[in-house]
Amino acid sequence: MATIEKPEHQYVPEQFIPDPGPDSILSPGHDYGTVTDRITGVVYNPFKKSPKKWMVGAFVAFCFVNLLALCVCVLFLRGVGIWGINIPIAWGFAIINFVWWIGIGHAGTLISAVLFLLKQDWRTSINRFSEAMTLFAVACAGMFPILHLGRPWLFYWLLPYPNSMWLWPQPRSPLEWDVFAVSTYGTISLTFWYVGLIPDLASMRDTAPHLWQRQIYGFLALGWRGSAIHWHRYQKAYLLLAGLATPLVLSVHTIVSFDFAVSQLPGWHTTIFPPYFVAGAVYSGFAMVLTLIIPLRAWYNMRDMITLRHIDSACKLMLGVGLIVAYGYGLEAFFSWYSGDKYESFMYWNRATGPYGFTYALLILCNILIPQALWSRKVRHNLALVWIISIIVNIGMWLERFVIVVTSLHRDFLPSSWGMYIPTKWDWGTYAGTIGFFMLLIFLFVRALPSISIFEVREVVHHEAHLANEKEHA
């Protein structure tokens, strides 16, 4: 077990119980000061003393960011012809990746907002981190539709602004709804994240070892001083933001699904799409939370705050949402048979047994069959297995979008207009590049900001102290 280097200026207790087990969200023995030191210690730890794995990870991610820059430059020079897209498959990786990334973002909002409204105390240690994940995933998602535009430098044509031609966007189109939904989602996620950070930035302003750090955190903390009246308004604002973010997250993925469902294409034109897309988004998002948090809690020795209880709850939620997704697949098959429409039934037959049939088989394996292992408590408590399953679900959810986009488009009504889609190295490069971009932002985030909400953990400490008191008196 790696131990954190103890900075000279502050007190970090040496002995922590590594993991309090699946029944507790915080190790005993913590007080208001130790949780602060523990969480800020990760940030104050001198850069040169970062864990080796962090260094290697950040470097690899940085290499992929350069790959992204290369792919985007070539795209700007030569146009979208470098990708595998063609007619009939005009929507290739760009849309697949867009939907995949947006979906990953959704679990962050769900953990922060929905679990907050439902008063689930286990959200406390992972909400800050998942909100950051949301922001970075939305940044990656936002890139793809713009890169797909053909002339990305004219992206502002999507926005309704008074121009010399007096032309306005088409507000009846789901693609225009998307512009509003995704930009609102990005803005509100940033607001929610920043509001949550303000009190912790104030803690860092008052404890950071270097003047320049105190200046930066002080500037961002806006002069927060923890007044009781400020807290009162703060809590109200936070509650309202959570209440607004919850329908927002549902609306965003519903609108993303409308991009498909409003069209006439067999395989896209289905009423099940909105709930099925939202469930899929949450599914992949929880998978990404687990993929990221399992290694990070080990590297930074955060086992006392991100406990087996968190992992276990996230696994159960992932399993539950996964079953809704499975129900969606079932209904798709049912519709294609029950509609009696020959194009619908051909679409389904082609999806399962056509040239892309292997992707459908893999999708069922990754998204439905393998995650059933999570029913077992033993599997949920085996971190290595959970991590592998979370990656499998991520791959499965990406395949789902591939299947929806490509198999529906490549063989539609007229056999004379059928075609095949083969992604090129530039498709793969751009995709891998955004993963690198996302990972680099995550790596920088854990070094620069408190990745666990400090003041909310203090509330947990207070709560647990009260519980202990009551037990003593009883």
Place this chain on the structure above:
Amino acid sequence: MSHAEILDETPAIHGAMVEFDDPDTLLEACERAYAAGYRKMDAYAPMPVEGLAEAIGFKKNKVALCVLIAGICGATLGFTFLEWISGVAYPHNVGGRPLNSWPSFIPITFECMILFAGLTSMFSMLAMNGLPKPYHPVFNVEAFRRASVDKFFLCIESTDPMFRPHDTMHFLGSLGGKEVSIVPA
């Protein structure tokens, strides 16, 4: 010693402050200070403490009202704008739909409502809290650095009509806290 005399011989002060180790003692102290007749005071804590704002006499939280108004404005503006785009500014026939095809304007109207309401919840909270505020007298007290970490403070301000430096400090000392200090303005 009268209030005027004190003001003559000491520099301007913001108030008097006492430090506590835990939120429960602070809450009790606030209730006692309010019962003793003090009104201009503020409690400081590194986390939200239930009932603390009410204990020092805070009643009207207007954040929700602002957010409601902003949400209604956002939805109205969004919907009117779309009607204007498709009915007045750039009317054209899309698949035979009427110019006023309002059901398809609902998604954007909804997003505008959330955007306005969400931003307002942050900005109204900050504005009513008087933030950003780069300087505040309470930061003059050295121990206050820990108000954002693990200590709890009650500050009775000099603008309170009942404020008498000597008596108030004595009163604060009787609340079961630790150190009592004067907060220079």
